[in-house]
Amino acid sequence: MANLKDFRDRISSVKSTRKITSAMKMVAASKLKRAQSDAEASQPYAKTMADMLGGLISNTQINESSPKLLAGTGANNKHLLIVVTSDRGLCGGFNGYVARKARDKARSLIKEGKQVQFICVGRKGRDVLNSEFSKEIIAFFEGPGKKGLSFADAQTISDDILERFKKEEFDVCHLVYNIFQSVMVQIPSTKQLIPFEAAKVADNDNTDKISKAPKAIYEFEPSEDEILETILPLNVSVQLYSILLDSAAGEQAARMTAMDNATRNSDDMIKQLELTYNRARQAYITSELIEIISGAEAL
């Protein structure tokens, strides 16, 4: 009976899907470990940098002569959104949430009469945004994918951003990305990259840092301003770098969770299908028996 063969084919196709998803889950799990330790290893640098900058800025008066990366351009018209997603799909809502967040932000900015531009890091984000904002995407970089992400990669991106800032292509720059909260939870969020927000630093730091910062009377070598000039662009790269690593870890975690769910779903599906298949098979046998018996009785 063709019906039974159909069932068998279905079952074997679901089984092979399950094989793929469970393999992907295991691959993601091992990549996650690596990505997580990379992300953790980058934390001390980013944190020290933020502390230094925080201390430096708490001692400085922001005025017109301050570096633009700190004080801003004075305008608030042109916004740049850097959307950090992954290159590959099959990782649940990971990319979708970020892209949606970026889109919502862009729409509300446009509603306020602001100009919006995008830089996409990661193929998936670009693909989603392309439908609505294809003209506004001014640059694209490959996401923190297969090969390990080095600081130089982050620098290439941040150099591009800083170059555009120098040419005054935008006034304010936000990052839209996933925070790696835990394996189960990645929170899509935004963060202001340019101009540098000192308030955020104070927020993240614990009380001991706040009490420490004003106490220190620093000597600066060379001058405070010159240090600011060099440290601010570097800070952009560092922040970007740690966010890219965070996002890479989040991607693997999201994929692992998604594939785990998929594997479990296909388990359920196989069970259901096998039940129906057996029922159909039994029904077929029974009806065949009935045919034989009634055939014998008719004699």
Next chain:
Amino acid sequence: MSENTFHFSLVSPEKILLSEQVTMVTVPGTDGEFGVLFNHAPILSSLKDGVVTIVNDNNETKRIFVAGGFTDMNENTCTLLAQDAINISDINKVKLENEQEIILEKLNMIENNEDIKQNKHQLNRQLDIIKQKLALIA
């Protein structure tokens, strides 16, 4: 063991390279090399490429090449942020020469092909760092 030690950590974007109690650190500041001892006044300095000398509390000396960065000394904790750092004894000539060749090739490609939008000054900088490393072991 001397009493007058302070904590020193050397951090690169990728990882913490060193974190230990030390008695003295000499760093290549932008305005000139300077040493940091116990109870040094709070100082924040940018660095140029050069060699950091670290003397730990067992009187062992380490020499580490750092490429640019910052150092921060405050309340007897000294932190050095370096974009690139390598222990001089770990510098591998063959490996560096290979890297140098790759970068030179890339630069060549950029010269010949205007379409490739690669960061030229970043490559030049990498080349510069490699040359400095090579000079250190020459």
